[in-house]
Amino acid sequence: MTPVSAQPDWRARHGGDLPVARLMYASQANVQGSIYAVMERIRASAVRHNEPAGVATALLYQSGWFVQWKEGAGEALLRIMHRVEADPRHHSLRIVHSSRGPRLLDGPWSTAVVHCNEAHADMAQRVDALRHELDNGRQYSPQTVWRRLSTPMRHPGAAPGAGPDAFQRVLICAAEGMGPFHLVHWLGRCQGEEVVHRRFAGAYEWDVGTDYVDFEEEGRVLRVIAMARHGLALPLTRAFIPDYSHVVLVLSGDPERDCPLFERVAQACVGQVATPTLLGLAPRASAHAGMGAMAQRCGLTYLAAECDSKDEKLQWQVLAPLLAGWQDAVNSSGWPVVPLRA
Ligand SMILES: Cc1cc2nc3c(=O)[nH]c(=O)nc-3n(C[C@H](O)[C@H](O)[C@H](O)COP(=O)(O)O)c2cc1C
CATH class of the missing domain: 3.30.70.100 (Alpha-Beta Plaits)
Structure with missing residues (x-):
C-alpha cells in the first residue's frame, strides 16, 4: 500500500x-x-x-x-x-x-x-x-x-427560505482514539437525531469511516462530522475543507501524536480558496504549546480549548460556545458555500 x-x-x-x-x-x-x-x-x-x-x-x-x-x-x-x-x-x-x-x-x-x-x-x-x-x-x-x-440538510430547524446550504459544518478528528465518533453519537442520542454513516476510500489509502449528525441548537442548525484522521489525506476530504467553519482537533497531550494530526490538517488546508478555523481541544493548556505558532506559520487561525475529560457532555459544553461565535460573524456576510472557481 x-x-x-x-x-x-x-x-x-x-x-x-x-x-x-x-x-x-x-x-x-x-x-x-x-x-x-x-x-x-x-x-x-x-x-x-x-x-x-x-x-x-x-x-x-x-x-x-x-x-x-x-x-x-x-x-x-x-x-x-x-x-x-x-x-x-x-x-x-x-x-x-x-x-x-x-x-x-x-x-x-x-x-x-x-x-x-x-x-x-x-x-x-x-x-x-x-x-x-x-x-x-x-x-x-x-x-x-x-x-x-x-448529504442534504433535512433538519426541520433549517431556516425556511435560507437555502439548502445555510447551515454550519464542523469537522472533528482526533490525534488518537474514537473520541469524535463518540461525540457525534452522543449528540445524536441527546438530540434525538439519526447519525449517518459513510465510508470513504482513496486510490491507495485505507478505508475511512465518517459519521455525521445534524441538529439544532440555540437557533442554528449544525452538522458535526467525525472522521478518522487518515481520512484527511483523501482527495474528496481535501476538496471539502473550504466547506467547514471549523476543524476541531481532539488532542491527546502527547506531542508525538498531536503534531502529526496538526500536520495532516495543515496539509489538507494548503492551496484552499478558504480555510476553516482550527479549534484544538486538549486535556490541558500545555498541549497547545507550539500549535498556535505552527498555525500562524501556515496562515491558519487556531483557537485553544481545554477539557480534561472524555465525557462528551463536558466536551460539548467547552466546544459549543467557540463554534457559535462563528455564526455571528457570518450572519452579516452570508453562509459559506464553496465558491465555483472558474
Ligand atoms: C459508475 C461507474 C463509474 C466508472 N468510472 C470509471 C472511471 O472513472 N474510469 C475508468 O476507467 N472506468 C470507470 N468505470 C468502468 C468502465 O465503465 C469500464 O468498465 C472500464 O474502464 C473497463 O476497463 P478495464 O477493462 O481495463 O477494466 C466506471 C464504471 C461505472 C459503472
Whole structure:
C-alpha cells in the first residue's frame, strides 16, 4: 500500500492550477451483490486508466444511485466518459455539473458509500431539482452539488427560505482514539437525531469511516462530522475543507501524536480558496504549546480549548460556545458555500 504522503504532488504532476474540465453526473445503478465488491472493481479500472490520463474522479454510491465527479483535460475526460457511459452497471446518466476551472480533486480516486434509510425516489428528486436549476442556467460548485445530492440538510430547524446550504459544518478528528465518533453519537442520542454513516476510500489509502449528525441548537442548525484522521489525506476530504467553519482537533497531550494530526490538517488546508478555523481541544493548556505558532506559520487561525475529560457532555459544553461565535460573524456576510472557481 502506498503511504498517504505520496499524494500531494499529484496536482503538480498534472498541470497545477491550469484549468481543467469538471463534470458531474448522476446515474441509476444496476448492480447485483455487494456494492463494495463492485466499487472495488470500478476503482481498479479507474486507477489503471484515469491516473495516466491525469483524470481525477470521486465516485459515490447511495440509495441505488451513482454520482461521479470527474476532472481532467477535456479530451481525456471525454474518452473515459464514453467508456463509462456504455457500462451496463448503470443507466440513465444525467449531467448535474459542467464547468472549467482549477482542479479541486488532487488525487486520482475517491470512493464514498453512504448508508441511509432513504428511498431511491428521494435521490431522484434531488437529481431532478439540480437538473432543473442547471437547465435554468444556475450551477453550483462541485462540492455543493455533491453535498446537495448525497448529504442534504433535512433538519426541520433549517431556516425556511435560507437555502439548502445555510447551515454550519464542523469537522472533528482526533490525534488518537474514537473520541469524535463518540461525540457525534452522543449528540445524536441527546438530540434525538439519526447519525449517518459513510465510508470513504482513496486510490491507495485505507478505508475511512465518517459519521455525521445534524441538529439544532440555540437557533442554528449544525452538522458535526467525525472522521478518522487518515481520512484527511483523501482527495474528496481535501476538496471539502473550504466547506467547514471549523476543524476541531481532539488532542491527546502527547506531542508525538498531536503534531502529526496538526500536520495532516495543515496539509489538507494548503492551496484552499478558504480555510476553516482550527479549534484544538486538549486535556490541558500545555498541549497547545507550539500549535498556535505552527498555525500562524501556515496562515491558519487556531483557537485553544481545554477539557480534561472524555465525557462528551463536558466536551460539548467547552466546544459549543467557540463554534457559535462563528455564526455571528457570518450572519452579516452570508453562509459559506464553496465558491465555483472558474
Ligand atoms: C459508475 C461507474 C463509474 C466508472 N468510472 C470509471 C472511471 O472513472 N474510469 C475508468 O476507467 N472506468 C470507470 N468505470 C468502468 C468502465 O465503465 C469500464 O468498465 C472500464 O474502464 C473497463 O476497463 P478495464 O477493462 O481495463 O477494466 C466506471 C464504471 C461505472 C459503472
